Amino acid sequence: KNEVEQSPQNLTAQEGEFITINCSYSVGISALHWLQQHPGGGIVSLFMLSSGKKKHGRLIATINIQEKHSSLHITASHPRDSAVYICAVRRVEDDKVIFGPGTSLSVIP
């Protein structure tokens, strides 16, 4: 069983829809990251969470430490949101970073 799992693996949405991507992990962590990767390869950090909730524009990220679960929400989705979204955690025991498999999002006009 992977230490970091994401769901769904693939997601197609109509423009304007509310989108949720989930991440669950099985290890103790010091931080959780949400990353975005567009076709062409560059990786952008969207959020770093160690507790609670963060909001940036149309993006909201939450984390529940007790349940070992995080969600990334996109409100009013737009075709430019089409990308792969990756959850990554930093293990508290050794500071290693473990990545989820990614969620491929396609937003259709």
Added chain:
Amino acid sequence: EAQVTQNPRYLITVTGKKLTVTCSQNMNHEYMSWYRQDPGLGLRQIYYSMNVEVTDKGDVPEGYKVSRKEKRNFPLILESPSPNQTSLYFCASSGTSGRGNNNEQFFGPGTRLTVL
């Protein structure tokens, strides 16, 4: 501008020819890391460094070396590259080696390596 730079961005080489991929950050970050990304396998950590002269193996360290002689630089060395090291490599840095809300990761642009 705060950034992580990597060089080269693209490299085609042959089996056994030693190479170095450089990584540099200008944010005075303690934590630096190298990752590789492969289709179907996702991102995996190769090596990381908590501070100068401190390096640790990630999940896939075989065939790689790193050094951290200065805080800003973290080169990745392939002493004898092999075709299975063909991959997309990313360097990243973050602000603290501990907990807290300030250790966001900043990624370099990536280095696409092909080993023939």
